[in-house]
Amino acid sequence: MYYIMTPGPTQVRENVRLSRSLTCTNPDLDPDFYTYYKETCELISSLLHTRNRSLILGGEGILGLEAACATLTEPDDRVLVLDNGVFGKGFADFVKIYGGDPVLYTADYRHTLDVDALEIYLKKDHDFKYATVVHCDTPSGMLNDISRICPLLKQYGILTVVDSVSAMFGEEIRVDDFDIDILCGGSQKALSAPPGLAFVTISPDADAAMHSRKTPVSSFYANLLTFDNWYENQWFPYTMPVSDIHGLRAALENVKNDPYILNRHARISEASRAAVTAAGLRLHQETGFSNTVTVFDVPEGVSAKDILDAVLQKYHIMLAGSFDVLAGQVIRLGHMGENARPEKMAAVFHALDQVLTSLGVALTAGMEDVFMQYLSQGAAKDA
Numbered sequence: 077m078y079y080i081m082t083p084g085p086t087q088v089r090e091n092v093r094l095s096r097s098l099t100c101t102n103p104d105l106d107p108d109f110y111t112y113y114k115e116t117c118e119l120i121s122s123l124l125h126t127r128n129r130s131l132i133l134g135g136e137g138i139l140g141l142e143a144a145c146a147t148l149t150e151p152d153d154r155v156l157v158l159d160n161g162v163f164g165k166g167f168a169d170f171v172k173i174y175g176g177d178p179v180l181y182t183a184d185y186r187h188t189l190d191v192d193a194l195e196i197y198l199k200k201d202h203d204f205k206y207a208t209v210v211h212c213d214t215p216s217g218m219l220n221d222i223s224r225i226c227p228l229l230k231q232y233g234i235l236t237v238v239d240s241v242s243a244m245f246g247e248e249i250r251v252d253d254f255d256i257d258i259l260c261g262g263s264q265k266a267l268s269a270p271p272g273l274a275f276v277t278i279s280p281d282a283d284a285a286m287h288s289r290k291t292p293v294s295s296f297y298a299n300l301l302t303f304d305n306w307y308e309n310q311w312f313p314y315t316m317p318v319s320d321i322h323g324l325r326a327a328l329e330n331v332k333n334d335p336y337i338l339n340r341h342a343r344i345s346e347a348s349r350a351a352v353t354a355a356g357l358r359l360h361q362e363t364g365f366s367n368t369v370t371v372f373d374v375p376e377g378v379s380a381k382d383i384l385d386a387v388l389q390k391y392h393i394m395l396a397g398s399f400d401v402l403a404g405q406v407i408r409l410g411h412m413g414e415n416a417r418p419e420k421m422a423a424v425f426h427a428l429d430q431v432l433t434s435l436g437v438a439l440t441a442g443m444e445d446v447f448m449q450y451l452s453q454g455a456a457k458d459a
């Protein structure tokens with residue numbers, strides 16, 4: 077049994093885990109289940125501050141990203157792919173698979189996307205059907221300012237597909253205010269439900285674009301149009317995973333009943349960055365720090381594997397390295413959802429203090445102490 081402190085999946089809260097043991101019905105035939113699914117979708121929309129409709133898809137977070145691209149993209153559509161991270165760039169693959177023409181807008185991987193620079197670019201070229209935007213690019217912990225990026229794109233008539241799988245409920249999202257056309261989320265990050273579900277919110281503009289296609293969508297499972305009129309017709313395109321949805325519902329209720337959730341994430345992440353910097357370690361990002369994950373560079377003379385293995389074996393805490401261009405270069409601490417708790421992060425820093433010191437890294441401060449001090453100062457300030 078490990079303490080899961082990775083940037084997703086996260087630790088699942090007990091009431092979410094237990095809700096998955098509720099009686100299973102036949103979701104295709106039970107009218108009460110259609111109502112339950114509908115109310116759960118409405119709860120998602122309300123927590124994300126939108127009048128747009130939501131859909132819950134039976135598949136991992138990635139399915140939402142692929143479904144958005146599959147359903148919007150027609151052959152030769154130009155799609156602007158905002159690329160300042162691994163997930164950012166990855167969207168180009170989905171666009172290509174469905175016949176589109178992805179145009180990469182590549183920016184510095186250590187900085188949050190410069191919205192003014194994007195605006196200059198868009199003045200020259202804005203002939204795109206939609207753009208893909210990553211809110212928190214989890215492999216580096218990059219946070220992009222979707223509250224400015226999406227309205228800017230919309231000014232140029234460009235629809236937006238936003239991947240906020242690892243940011244939503246840890247970072248503020250107001251879908252209507254931010255002009256987001258399709259927003260993608262997942263169950264296993266800040267919601268702290270088990271992996272297995274994706275969900276999307278869909279704007280009327282995105283709906284119009286998807287429904288005015290001239291060519292059919294080259295997928296069934298990733299085609300959002302297969303859900304059309306699901307409630308009126310009492311018909312899902314495939315059998316819904318009942319227990320996963322019970323878990324999701326409980327997790328959404330937890331968020332609803334947690335009015336300080338964003339504040340909690342902000343405080344924990346600020347304290348985490350203070351601890352890492354005070355210890356003489358280097359935060360991977362220069363700007364654009366997500367409140368859901370803290371990423372620091374592996375110090376000289378040790379390897380990511382040494383650190384991760386020792387933390388796992390001696391302290392039973394699972395942290396994450398990274399992948400793709402960041403493989404072996406960084407350590408990632410997930411403080412999203414149920415992981416964004418002072419005692420849990422204190423345990424993480426305690427373990428890192430001991431492990432890094434024993435590996436010969438000279439820390440300039442104890443991270444556990446700095447972390448706790450930072451939080452208690454904040455508490456004094458609030459009082």
Ligand SMILES: *Cc1c(COP(=O)(O)O)cnc(C)c1O
Binds near residue numbers: 137138210213214
């Ligand atoms: C976790 C995550 C996803 C979903 O990936 P899965 O492999 O389905 O968990 C998508 N985008 C981002 C930025 C993520 O962090």
